[in-house]
Amino acid sequence: MAKIKCVLIGSGNIGTDLLYKLKRSEVLEPVWMVGIDEDSEGLARAREMGLKTTADGVDGVLPHLASDGVQIAFDATSAYVHKENSDKMNACGVFMVDLTPAAIGPLCVPPVNLDQLADTMNVNMISCAGQATIPIVYGVSRIQGVEYAEIIASLASKSIGAGTRANLDEFTYTTSNAVCEVGGAKKGKALCVINPAEPPMIMRNTIYCLTEEEPDQERITASLMEMIEAVQRYVPGYKLVNGPVFEGNKVGVFMEVAGLGDYLPTYAGNLDIMTAAACRTAEMYAAKILNGEMQLVVEAS
Amino acid sequence: MSRSDLEGRKVICHDMCLRDGMHAKKEQITTEQMRSFAVSMEAAGVPMIQVAHGAGLGGNSLQHGFALHSNEAYWDAVAPVLNNTVMSVLLIPGLGTMNELRVAHEHGVRSVHVATHSTEADTSPQHIACGRELGMDTSGFLMMAHLNTSQGLAEEAKKMESYGAQTVYVTDSAGYMLPEDVTEYVSALRDTLNDATEIGFHGHNNLGMGIANSIAAIRAGATRIDCSVAGLGAGAGNTPLEAFVAVCDRMGIHTGCDMFKLMDMAEELVFPMMDHIVRIDRSSLTLGYAGVYSTFLLHANRLGEKYGIPARDILIELGRKKMIGGQEDMIEDTALSMLKARQGNSAQ
Numbered sequence: 256m257a258k259i260k261c262v263l264i265g266s267g268n269i270g271t272d273l274l275y276k277l278k279r280s281e282v283l284e285p286v287w288m289v290g291i292d293e294d295s296e297g298l299a300r301a302r303e304m305g306l307k308t309t310a311d312g313v314d315g316v317l318p319h320l321a322s323d324g325v326q327i328a329f330d331a332t333s334a335y336v337h338k339e340n341s342d343k344m345n346a347c348g349v350f351m352v353d354l355t356p357a358a359i360g361p362l363c364v365p366p367v368n369l370d371q372l373a374d375t376m377n378v379n380m381i382s383c384a385g386q387a388t389i390p391i392v393y394g395v396s397r398i399q400g401v402e403y404a405e406i407i408a409s410l411a412s413k414s415i416g417a418g419t420r421a422n423l424d425e426f427t428y429t430t431s432n433a434v435c436e437v438g439g440a441k442k443g444k445a446l447c448v449i450n451p452a453e454p455p456m457i458m459r460n461t462i463y464c465l466t467e468e469e470p471d472q473e474r475i476t477a478s479l480m481e482m483i484e485a486v487q488r489y490v491p492g493y494k495l496v497n498g499p500v501f502e503g504n505k506v507g508v509f510m511e512v513a514g515l516g517d518y519l520p521t522y523a524g525n526l527d528i529m530t531a532a533a534c535r536t537a538e539m540y541a542a543k544i545l546n547g548e549m550q551l552v553v554e555a556s
Numbered sequence: 557m558s559r560s561d562l563e564g565r566k567v568i569c570h571d572m573c574l575r576d577g578m579h580a581k582k583e584q585i586t587t588e589q590m591r592s593f594a595v596s597m598e599a600a601g602v603p604m605i606q607v608a609h610g611a612g613l614g615g616n617s618l619q620h621g622f623a624l625h626s627n628e629a630y631w632d633a634v635a636p637v638l639n640n641t642v643m644s645v646l647l648i649p650g651l652g653t654m655n656e657l658r659v660a661h662e663h664g665v666r667s668v669h670v671a672t673h674s675t676e677a678d679t680s681p682q683h684i685a686c687g688r689e690l691g692m693d694t695s696g697f698l699m700m701a702h703l704n705t706s707q708g709l710a711e712e713a714k715k716m717e718s719y720g721a722q723t724v725y726v727t728d729s730a731g732y733m734l735p736e737d738v739t740e741y742v743s744a745l746r747d748t749l750n751d752a753t754e755i756g757f758h759g760h761n762n763l764g765m766g767i768a769n770s771i772a773a774i775r776a777g778a779t780r781i782d783c784s785v786a787g788l789g790a791g792a793g794n795t796p797l798e799a800f801v802a803v804c805d806r807m808g809i810h811t812g813c814d815m816f817k818l819m820d821m822a823e824e825l826v827f828p829m830m831d832h833i834v835r836i837d838r839s840s841l842t843l844g845y846a847g848v849y850s851t852f853l854l855h856a857n858r859l860g861e862k863y864g865i866p867a868r869d870i871l872i873e874l875g876r877k878k879m880i881g882g883q884e885d886m887i888e889d890t891a892l893s894m895l896k897a898r899q900g901n902s903a904q
Contacts, residue, residue, distance in 0.1 A: 405618045407885045412676060420678045423649045444617055447650040451675040451703070452878035461885035463618040497892040505618065509889040 258284035259541040260324045262316055262349070264340055265331030266290035266297025266308075268416045268519060269354055273329055273530040274301060275517035280534060282541040286323055289316050313340050320347045326544060326551055327537050330355055333418045334425050345376045348553035350544075352537050353379040354529060356422070356429035362437050364389045365535045366485035374549070378536055381433040382426050383525035384408035384445060384460065386532045387493070391462040391508050392438030394482035398474050400467035402504075404440035406430065409448045411455035414523035423447060440464065458512040458524035459496075466504045475499065475506060483510075489531045491515070492524055561775070563808030568780045570604040570756070571597055571797055573826065574634070575646055577788035578610035579851050580834050583623035587633035589829060594634040596825060597785070598641045600817035602797070604667060606644045606782075607634050610790070610851065611882075612671070613645060613652025613660065619884050620651075627656075628663055635664035642666050642693065649679045651882065654686040661690045669725065670716075671697035673880050674704040677712035677719075684719040695756060695780075696721035699729045699881050702737065702847055706744035713745045723754040723780055728769065729851075729881055731762025731791055731844040735772035742776035756780035759795045761787055762844025764836055766795035767803055774809065785818055786826035791850030792840035798822050842868045846875035855884055859891045870894065 261283050263270050270288065277285040288301035293310035301308050307323075309315030319325075328344040329352045330337050337357035344351050353360060360377030363369060367390060372378060380386065388406035395401055408430075419426060427445050434443030450456050466475075476499055486493045492513030500507040512524030519526055543549035574590055590607065597605050607630050609615030609623045616622050623630075627645070634643060644667035645660045646652075657668060668687045670680045680696060687694035696716030701709055713724040726741045733741070738757065745755050757773035759766045759782070770781045783800050787793030798818035804811045827833075836844075839857055843850050848871050856874070860867035870891050879886050 403618075407619055407883075409883055409886070417678070420676075421681055423679055424653045424655075424682065427650070427653060444614075446614075446617065446619055446882065448880065448882035449650065449673065449676050449679060450878070450880050450883065451673065452880075456878075459886065459889075461619075461889065463885075465618075497889050500888070500892070507885075507888065509885070509892070 257545060258282055259326050259544055260284050260286045261327045261329065261537070262287040262289060262320070262325050263329050263331065264289040264313060266295050266301065267331065267418065268414070268526055269331040269530060271297045271300060272518040272526040273331060273533060274304065276530050276534040278304065280538060282538050282545065283327065283534070286325060287316050287319065289313055313343055317343060317347060320349055325349055327352065327541065329533060329537070334422065341377050346554045348551040350540055350551060351377040352533050353377060354533055356382055356425040358429050358432070362433045363532070363536050364437050365489065365532050366390050366482060367393045367437055369536060369539055380529060380533050380536065382430045383529040384426070384447060385430045385433045386528040387458070387460045387510065387512050387525070388462045389433060389438040390482045390486050391479060391510065392434055392440055392464060394479040395464040395466065395475055395506055396439030398478050399471060401440040401464045402467050403442045403465040404434050404438055405444045405446070405463045406434060407446045407448065407461045409450055409456065409459040410525050411458065411522045412449050412451035413455050414458070414519055414525055415449055455520070455522040457522045460510045460512065462508045462510070464506045466506060470501055470504060470506055472501050479508065489535050490524070490528050492521065492527065558808065560807035565774060566779065566810045567774055567804065568603050569797060569801065569811050569813055570606065570644065570780060570782045571602050571784060572606050572782050572794050573784040573786070573788040575606035575608045575610060575612065576790055576794055577784055578608070578623065579790035579854070580788055580793065581831060582854060583610055583621045585624065587625055587629055590630050591633045591637055593825060594641070595637050596817065596821040598638055600814045600821065601812050602641055603812060604642045604644055606646060606669070607631060608645045611646070611648065611651060613647045613656040615651065628659065631660065631663035631665060644668060646671060647683055648672070648882065649683050654683055657683065657686055658690065661692065665692070667693035667695070669695050669697040670721070671699050671727070674698045674701045674709055674712060677715040680716060681719040684716060684721050688720040694721055695723040695725055697725045697727050697758070699727045700849065701726045701728055701741055702730060702732045703878070703880070706741045709741055710744040710748035714748050717749050717753050721753070723756050724749065725756035725758050726773065727758040728760060729849050730847045731760030731765070731850055732847040733769055734765060735768045738769045738772040739776045742773045742778050746777035754779045756782065758782035760790065760844070760850045761792045761795060762836065762840050762850065767800050770795050770800055771803065786822035787834050788826050788830065789834065791843045791853050792836045793834040839867045839871065842871045846872050848875045849879070849881045851881065852884065852887055855887045859888050863891045863895050865891055865894055865898070
C-alpha cells in the first residue's frame with residue numbers, strides 16, 4: 256500500500272516519540288527529521304532509523320520536500336516559531352499537524368471531532384493534557400450542559416522538555432480554551448503540576464465538570480465509559496482510576512495515562528497521548544490524500 | 557553586653573495571613589476583614605503583606621476552592637489603606653499566569669513570590685522576568701525545599717537568580733525542616749548566590765519549629781522571613797509574627813515591627829475569626845512528620861470524614877506517594893483508592 260511521506264520538525268522528546276509511532280503506521284512514512292543541533296540525540300536516532308536529517312531548521316528541508324515527495328509535516332518545536340514553520344510548509348503544499356500550543360489551525364481531539372474537521376492545511380493537537388482530558392469533558396457535555404470544566408494534569412518531571420517548562424502559560428491558555436471549544440464546556444480552566452518523584456509518577460489527570468442541571472449519573476457514566484474505550488483504541492494505557500464521583504452538580508473523574516514506552520518509559524503517558532493523537536489525525540488526512548478527496552496545492556512563487 | 561550573636565541584624569518580615577491564612581479560612585475572608593487586618597499591620601509597621609487567594613493568582617478553582625471575592629476585590633480593599641506597607645502576591649506557574657500578574661500590578665501589587673516546586677525552577681523564567689519588567693520586588697520561592705538536597709536547592713536558586721529573582725526563598729511548605737536543616741539549606745544558597753541576592757525563609761509550624769527555624773535562617777544569612785499574625789496559615793500555621801518579633805526584640809534583631817500592636821491584633825482580630833484554632837493537632841503534626849504539603853490539611857480532614865478513613869492515614873499515604881503542592885485532586889483519588897483496598901481486604 257502507498258504511504259504518505261512525512262517530515263518531523265523538532266528532535267526533542269515529542270518529535271522522537273512520534274517517530275516511533277510513525278514507523279509503525281500503515282499509511283505514513285517518516286522520511287525527514289529537522290533539528291537545530293547537529294549533535295542532538297534526536298537527530299542521531301532518526302539517522303539510525305533511516306531518516307534524512309538537517310540541523311539547519313525548517314529552511315534546511317524546504318529544497319527537498321518536492322523531490323522527496325513529502326506531503327505531511329509535524330511540528331514539535333514551540334509556539335513561537337510554529338506559524339513561520341507552518342506557512343513555509345503550506346507554501347510547498349505540505350499539510351501541517353501542529354503539536355505546539357500555537358493553535359493557529361482547528362483544534363483536534365480524535366475521538367471527539369476528527370471526522371468533523373473542515374478542509375484546512377493546519378490542524379492543532381492542543382496539548383497532552385488537552386488530549387487526556389477533553390474526551391472526558393465531552394463525554395459529560397454531550398449528555399448535559401457543562402457550565403464549567405476544570406482539568407488538572409500531573410506530569411512526571413522527567414517527561415517534560417525544556418520548551419514546555421519555559422512556556423507554561425501557553426500550555427494553560429491553549430488547554431483551557433480547548434476544554435471549551437472542543438470539550439463543550441461554557442467555561443474552562445487548566446492546571447498543570449510537575450512532580451519530580453522517583454520512580455517517576457505515571458501521568459495523572461483529574462477532570463471536574465459542573466453540570467447545569469443535576470447530573471444524570473447513569474447516562475453520564477455510560478457516556479464516559481464509551482469515550483474512555485474510544486481513546487484506548489489508540490492509547491491502550493488510558494485508564495480510569497477512580498470515579499466518576501458525583502457531588503451535587505460536580506462530576507469528578509480521575510484518570511491515568513501510561514505510555515507505550517516507545518521513547519521515554521511508560522510513565523510519560525503525556526508523550527504518547529499527544530503523539531498517538533497526532534499520528535491518528537495525520538492518518539485520516541493521509542487517507543483523504545490517497546483517495547483523492549484532498550488536494551495539496553503548491554503556491555506559485 | 558550584646559543580646560545575641562545576631563544583634564544589629566536587619567530582617568524584613570513578610571506577613572502571610574491574608575494569603576496563606578486564606579487556606580485556614582477555606583478562602584472565606586471578607587474584604588472588610590482584609591481591610592481591617594491591613595490597617596492594623598500598617599500601623600504595626602509590618603513592611604510587606606501578601607494578599608490573595610491561598611493558592612495565589614489563578615487560585616479560584618474547584619481544585620483550590622473559590623474565595624469569597626476575586627483577588628482584584630481583595631487588592632482594591634487593601635491598597636487604599638496602605639502607605640508604607642507593600643502588598644505582594646503569590647504566583648505559581650502552571651496555575652497563575654503573567655496576564656494575571658499584570659492585572660495584580662494594575663491593582664497596586666508591588667511584590668511577587670514566583671513559586672515552583674523545589675526541583676522545578678525552570679518553569680519560572682518568564683514569570684520572574686515579567687515581575688521584573690513590571691518593576692516589582694521579585695522573589696523566587698522554592699516550595700517543599702526538603703524534597704531536594706541543599707546543594708540541589710542552591711542550584712535551583714541560582715537558576716531563579718539568573719532569571720532575575722532579587723530574593724530566593726527556602727520554603728518549608730510541609731513544616732518538616734529542623735533548625736539544622738534550615739542552617740544547611742540557607743548556607744548552601746548563601747554560598748552559591750551573588751552577594752546582592754537576598755535569601756528568604758518561609759516556615760510552617762507543624763513541628764513547632766517555625767520560630768527556631770526562622771532564627772536559624774537569619775543566622776545563616778537570610779534577611780527576609782515570612783510570618784503570619786497569630787500564625788494564621790495552612791497546616792499548623794506559619795511562623796507566628798508577634799512571637800517572632802518578640803524573639804527578635806530580645807535578640808536585638810531589627811524588624812521595625814511593633815510587637816504590642818501585633819499581639820493586640822492577634823488577640824482581637826485574628827483569633828476571633830478563626831474557624832478552627834490553627835495549632836499543632838494530630839493532622840497538622842502528621843503533615844510535619846510525614847513531609848506533606850500543609851494545604852492538604854483541611855482537604856484531608858473533609859475527605860477523611862466523607863469516606864470514613866482517618867485523615868492521618870490519608871496524609872501518610874500522600875507523603876509516601878510524594879505528592880506535592882497543587883496535587884490536591886490526588887487527596888480524593890487517594891482516599892478512594894484506600895477505600896477500595898480496605899473494602900477489598902474486609903471482603904476477603
